Amino acid sequence: MTGMIRAVGTMSGTSLDGVDAAEVTTDGERIAGFGPTAYRAYTAPEREVLRAALGRWPAEPGVAEAAAVVDAAHAEVLSRFPQAELIGFHGQTLAHDPRGRGTHQAGSGDALARGLGRPVVWDFRSEDVRRGGEGAPLAPFFHFACAQWAGLRAPVVFLNLGGVGNVTWVDPRQPGPEAPGAVLAFDTGPANAPINDLMRARRGQEVDEGGRLALSGTADEGVVARFLSHPFFARIPPKSLDRNDFHGLLAAVAGMTDADAAATLAACACAAVARGGEHFPAAPTALYVTGGGRLNAALMAGLARATALPVEPVEEIGLNGDMLEAQAFAYLAVRVARGLPTSGPSTTGVPIPTGGGRISHG
Secondary structure, eight states: OOSOEEEEEEEEOTTOSEEEEEEEEEOSSSEEEEEEEEEEEOOHHHHHHHHHHTTOOTTSTTHHHHHHHHHHHHHHHHTTOTTOSEEEEEEEEEEEETTTTEEEEEOOHHHHHHHHTSOEEEOOSHHHHHTTOOOOOOOHHHHHHHHHHTTOOSOEEEEEESSEEEEEEEOTTSSSTTSTTSEEEEEEEEOHHHHHHHHHHHHSOSSOGGGHHHHTSOOOHHHHHHHHTSGGGGSOSSOOOOTTTTTTHHHHTTTSOHHHHHHHHHHHHHHHHHHHGGGOSSOOSOEEEESGGGGOHHHHHHHHHHHOSOEEEGGGGTOOTTTHHHHHHHHHHHHHHTTOOSBOTTTTOOSSOBOOOEEEOO
């Protein structure tokens, strides 16, 4: 494929809320424009099937059922994009252990390509892990393109607050994302996942809407300090996490009121981002937040306090914070189709710039 391509990417994140889909017109280097978007929520029963399979590997109990849910939901939402020339299908991450068993995203690009009759790029992470990379995060090359599309002229940080937080430090003055000093990316720590788990366990709700519960509580700074003593924070990036790597956080807030527990978990997420800032090559001029966490006022206010940076949702520079990850996989799909790298030493720690992804033609 050459020239500008209308690609649609999908993302089903660790929060297990549903499938985002978004169109990007790109040649895999420049972004020419953003197209329509769509969302397909998982039903409560589907969410339970996915949740039951978290942490499991291919052929283990519950994985086939989870993959069937993933395939059906993605086929449904992608049917709304008949104009797409290429599809980037991330699948649903069930387990991620790059130094051990690898990485596992449920869902079949082959099945989607057959059902949709269009080429599907999928399995984006495995090749990076096979070559010694972390396999995550994969959005940084797209963030670089976004910074150039937005006309930024100084280093900035994109912070994705999903189930896990991850940052991309970007210098848009560089010629491309593979260039030395163009990007640095890594997972910061848990973000929405512990808060969502708390809300579900204590109140039967999926999220702390707007961060209202956390704003009404007081964070336990002792818990935050112990959280920051975790060896993950001392590791030099690139580095990545699984959703459940900090499962002990819920136990740490077990004796607190709902409000204080939510406030403490939010403070931990913000402190993790601030600690990650110690690794940036140069001070950024702003922090642009994407993902569901940007709608949580407790997280946004906490980030501003913890980082002493201007903290804005990505909408401030014309981007769509609900769809940025889905758009990233549209962009990466075109890079795969053109044989361009999708990760590099400063994003996943892979020794050389590497192109991941398989292409199924249906």
